[in-house]
Amino acid sequence: MRKTTKYYNYFFLIYVCLFQYCILVPNSGSNSSAIGLLLGLGGRSSTPVNLDPGTVIDLSGDGSFTGTIVDSDGNGIADGIDLAGNGLPNVILIDTNSDSIPDALDSNGDGVADYFINPNPPAFLTSGPGGSGSPVVAIVDSNGNLIGFDTDGDGTANDTLVAQILGDTTPPTITSSLSSGTYSTTQTTTLTCSDNLAPGNLIYTLDSSTPDFQLKVGTILTPPAKTVSLSFEGTRTLRAFCRDLNGNLSSIIQINYTVDTSVPALTLVSQSSLAITSSANGIQSSTATWQSNRSGSYSIYEGSACSGTSLTAGSVSANQDITFVRSYTHFSGEGTKSYRICVTGSNGLIGFVSFSLQRDDTAPVVSTSPSTGNYSSATSVTASCTDVGGSGCDKIAYTTQMGSAPANPAIQGSTGSITNGMLYNSSIDMSDSSVTYAKFVARDKAGNLSSINSQTYTVDTQVATITVNSFTSAVNGTSNVSLNWQSSKAGDYQIRIGGSSCSTGTALSHGPVNSNVTGSASATTDISTTVANTHFTEGDNSIRICVSNLVGSFGFTTRTTNKDTTAPIVSIASPSGSGPFNAGTQLQLSCSDTGGTGCDKIIYTLNGTDPTFDSNGTVTNGSVYSSAFALSNGTIQVKYRAVDLAKNSSSINSQSFYVGPPIISSIGVGTGQLTVNFTTVSGATGYKVYYSSSSGVTKSNSSVSGTSSPIVLTGLNNDTTYYINITLTATYGESDLGAETYQTPSNLPLVNYCRLQYPSSLTLTRNTTANASNAIYIQFYQANITNILPQAADSRVQLQIGYGTNNSNPMTEPQNWTFFSASYNPSCLTCGNENHHEYFSFITAPSNPGTYKYTGRVKITGVARETYCDIDGYGANSGLTFSTSQLGTLTVQ
Template sequence: MKIRTLSVLFISFLITTQCILLPGEEKKSGMESILLGLGGGTTGNSSNLKPGATIDLNNNGIPDGILTDSNGDGISDGINLNGNDFPSLVLLDTNGDGIPDAVDQNGDGVPDYYISVTDAGIIAITTGPNGTGNTVVLVDANKDGNPEGFDTDGDGTANDTTIVQILTDVTIPTLNLSPSSATSSSTITVTIQCQDTVAAGTILYTIDGNTPSFSPKVGLTANPPNKSVSFSGDGNYTLKALCRDLAGNVSTVATGTYTIDSAAPSVSVSLSANYISNSAGAIASSTATWTSNKTGTYSIKEGSSSCNNGTEVDNGSVTSGVNKSFTRSAGSHFSGEGSKEYRICVTSLGLTGSQTFQITRDDTAPSVTPTPGPGNFSTTTSVTLACSDTGGSGCTKTVYALQSGSAPTNPAINGVSGSTTSGTEYTSAISLSDANANYLKYIARDAAGNVSSVTSGVYSVDTTVANITINSHTTYLNGTDTVTVSWQSSKAGSYQLRVGGSSCSTGTALSNGSGNLNVSGSVAAGGPDTTSTIINSNFSVGSNTIRICVENLVSNFGSNSFSLTKDSTAPNVSITSPTTNGPHPSGTTVTLSCSDTGGTGCKKTAYSTTGTDPAFSGGTACTISSGSEYTTAATLPNGSYTIKARSCDQAGNVSSVSSLAVVVGPPSAPTISLATVGNTEISIAFTTVSGATSYKVYYGTTSGVTTSNSSVTGTSSPIVVTGLTNDTIYYFRLAAIHAGGESSLSAEVNKTPTNLPIAQYCVIQWPPTLIVSASGTSDIIYGRIYHELVTPVAGFDARVIASVGYGPNNTNPITHPQLWVFTPTTFNLQIGNDDEYYSTITAPSTPGTYRYVFRFSISGVASTTYCDLDGSGSNSGLSFSDAQMGTMTVN
């Protein structure tokens, strides 16, 4: 009965429609109170949160709660609801400014919500500090005094159901004293810890020998989950303590006895773990690291009430200030689950000091209870995870993984370290997404390092049916094409398209395959559009009804439908202008015409000038998927191409393609590939342009050559410009010409004609033939050059420029230099009056027969000279011959 009274009072505090009135404040209307409660927190009325202040928890104008100070530090740390001297709800002062600013709902010492006072004196409870975040409201939909939980996001439904577990908790909390007894020469500090499966509450303790009691109150109070008490000065001390949880369950009284004798040894103990386990992956052992402030002998007792009894498990000597260690393992020193207390007794000069510590073996993994359990839900739902541990060490962490649509990766916790290796640590209610199958997995760890197995569940939440929007569809259908429907659903779900019928359970359900696409499957909420394709054979000539049905997670349907008419006669299209291939002058236009004997009429005509067939998609939408729409006579771009045209009628029937190859406008601009210097002349080599019938070289002695400059015309590459002045820079640009006009000019190049002679002698020294793999490297090729006053001089002459090159068979590097590839060579040695150079060739990737030559020039002395196998140059009897070039076979 005591628990129920507390629960009702607690509920009355929490269900205050977002506001708490302080004494002297005028009672506000509900909406005004909410608006004020939403305002940011302030310290302007913080004095109203001092101990002893009364508050109106039920918003009925009558004070029914008192702010309390349980530990006498002048700061309110709870709210008294039942007339006793201990708080029913824990308040925290997180920033130490003497003003409570947070609410601890489950007694773990961590803020769950925040409390602040507005300038109007209204207390606001919010999810963020200083009045920030969302307003917190307790939901009790049926007003039966049993709340469903907290609404923290303003949607009117509970998404934090921890309060339900707190109010229904019937498990008595436990209270531990560490150490439970000790004898020391200095101050002894004892930690009082309250543990509960759901929510620890107030700690009550005495140091005067009296037994603590909540009603009537006897002893000192402290907020959960622990409190430290220190004893100093010689004498004997007794500490008695108990605690209650937030549901009103009260622990048994724990008693600890402590002696301080300034002459006795003082023992300090630090445990690596209070809880251990014999389970794999958990904390297998605990090491007590301890020191004595005096040198002497020691004995460690198990199960003792003093240093004169119990079972000795270790002994020896100890040196003042030097650490000693004592280890207990779950498998070796415990026969099963349970706690063992150990007492370290140190004797020095006839006096004994002691310290106790406790190690608990807990092999049982904790368990997690979800509220609610897995299932189907038609309202917005959140899940609260409650951890319980029957092994006694208590839960330390719950970790979960949540994913919509498919199972997430398992959550994982390292049993020894307690670190989360996968998943999210649970701190508050888990919100589930609507219109989704929410896959939830969770595990928990206790203080002994035991980790529960992964538990999983599927929460299907769907609160509405789909609204189907059909964005485009076919009105008329031809005799061969498919139907394409573009649509969206307001929510995700499974969908099905049907032909005929009046509902989602009548007519013919379509299936994917054999041409049908996206007529069943899963759809995402809100788009992008789903494009469903239905083959022609599913429809009969005449009117047809198509229905789109989307099912939500609880098998309710949303639907929409449309009608189409099937027709099967294709139109005809023709190119009426131009009618010949050309070439035609720039600005020529194309004219197309369409006729339709089927009666529905032409809808669109598409054309292309790239040679690609125009194409339509989308059935009666006649969406042009390839080509451009024809609306009026269109100017044709310059170039050579094929006009192709196709038409689509209102029923989506598509004509055959009409085509015409045409040439419009001048040819494209050519590219000068090489300009070769000669005596009073320059040879211009270029790449030919498709369709060109002649070429014109424009040139002048200043940069910026235009068609107003001098020109030379030719029909093939190269074109030699003669009559030039040696040692004068000339600039050249090239145009291609055919019946459609003259092209734009090429990029400009410049060269200077010269009267330098060719070298007196050069030759391909070796080898006369090569055999090379495709893309491979040839054998070394050697070439020699002689020119008086240059090569007879000993050593390398930097004026000599040498290269070796290859080109296609039956081509000459002098007349077709653009087809040849040259590689620089390296000076080898002087042989007599000749200089020898060498290099290799990287063969082309295409197998075949190629020719190769050496090429030399001497800066300021000799112009470019091509060399063959029997020698060439200006000396008497020498000439370059195509037949004497080296032959390279590429395999």
């Protein structure tokens, strides 16, 4: 082992200062490259490392271990590094880029670069070419002995092979690819050095002299193997040996060969098969075709020599094809035989060529990886062949098919032609979301066929995505749960209640109520599932829809249904009590649900009928409450109830209210007075009637108060129209004014008799005027006017026909009615009672479609005051009453 101190006798130290850096540099006289190497430590130089033979290089980076560059073959180019101080290369320098400059280090003699010479010191070696990678430095022990190389900078040796090499005592071995003999053409031989650790240089001579590394006798080659050309005509002796990287020497080999171009040169033109078999379907015989470049006689021998018992013999002409056939019957069993064809030329020299033939009766075996199974990731199948018989596998054929087994692959044993299937040459991708059946067969080089290998691969890399289109999120104690859903891909499905996965909880099965809780789902097809109410407990219940793919992986989604058997509670938040309340009072309803699913809706009616739901919570009668709303004036009954999300329905509650002012029902006419009749209101403490001779009555006008109906207005002027309104007083104060009406005091009576004659109902198109076919007729009787003959129109008679809103009263709400003038009908002298007069009118229909009421009114100046007619008659005569239900009905389209 060479230590650093051994070389320090040749150096003295100088300080070199570059700019602001000073470094200690060893000086070896004329070796300026060493100075350049160390200058690189200061980062100021890119001078390449000196690789001249004899240069000492620092392998440890700190001077603790060095080596000397050597030229082992004497060509002036460095080819190794001496680590032991004996002049022998212990590692090999190689030139990887063929520029005649070593740039890498081969530490194990395999001819492949292990480390690379750094062109930019300070580090001599790196793990990558051109100075790339990590620095590689030698690691020594406390005695300076080499331990190995540190390749990752952690201060410990990763590669200890070099240290093992320096302690190796086992000699290498050398072999030659060429045997001694006589050859008709130039030859080559490959010399190979083999060693237990690391082969080193080879050396050979061709002149019978003994090769010598020290004296450099012979040609020196780098390890581990080199080809030598043997091109000399005549007889030569090749002598060679090798050494390993610690200098251990092999024994010397000697090869005597003759190159004589006059020796017949034989060529094996072709061999139909290298293997044969006894199988009837395989290759049972092989034909070797050969030629000789010279004429002569030939013999063919079994074995590796031109001697023994000839299998066949004859004469051969130059460059003539000769065939030699061997079948399996020439073998006693499986095995390999060698044959040598020998030709003797006219000069007595013998040329030869050899070949071998194997009998293989054993069929190959084909296998796959992976084998049959279910796979949830992309899967490729690799097929492989092994041949115990020894001839070697020739090819594999395969067939595949999705959904069912394919036909068997077939190879013709004797020719190797694939008659069914595909030639296998690379891995086969299995189709996703499918079941693929695959079959394989193999052939060896003797034509033997394997048995069929059948495999089935189920591959499905995707799980289903489940989309729920609708589901029952809440259920009561009797209703069942419905789900409408679909899967993105086909697969078997299962509905589960509870649990945390598709393998836990309760798996449902079909029954009297359950439907579509298990089965096979088609892709993107809606499935309607029903789950019986009995599967659910009070509160939240998870429902899991699981769809399996081909390999049993599940796609799933979960929905939660709340079972709630408790009906909600609905109440009136305001107003409180039955009233009376001022106009505009708003009704506010409230719902609470202790069952947990929450209120779904509140419904109500204002017409006295019961609000109702069906079993699905759909409103069958009533209006849905959404927010507080103003109650209309008058007596109103509110019926209300609620339903929760589970379709539990509350009982029906009812509350009556009176809202707004009282309603004037009629006004009695008298001399200088009017009698105001109105509906009294429970809870009202008093009433006040306001009146004025001008329309637009306010609370600043004259008024008369009272505590009951009627209230009489006195001191009025006859034949003057008075406009009248009314309020009530209650706990909240005085109400707003009601609907204004009017009436005229008079000392005249009503017309004796007046009625709506025809028709009792009428249909008109909006904004159109009636014609003769749909005129309205009114008849009246008044003593001493209509019964005087001959009959004729009386100028004192004023008669009008008009319409008003449905259910309105023209006597108390004349402002809501529209009246048209009427004409005397002279044609009615014979249409009925001759004591009556008849008038008619062509009214114009209102612009808004709907249902209206119509009637007539008549007054006779100085004889009778204004009298309203109805269908069954009204007037001063006894037994006559006026009713809004006896008015004509007008339908406007």
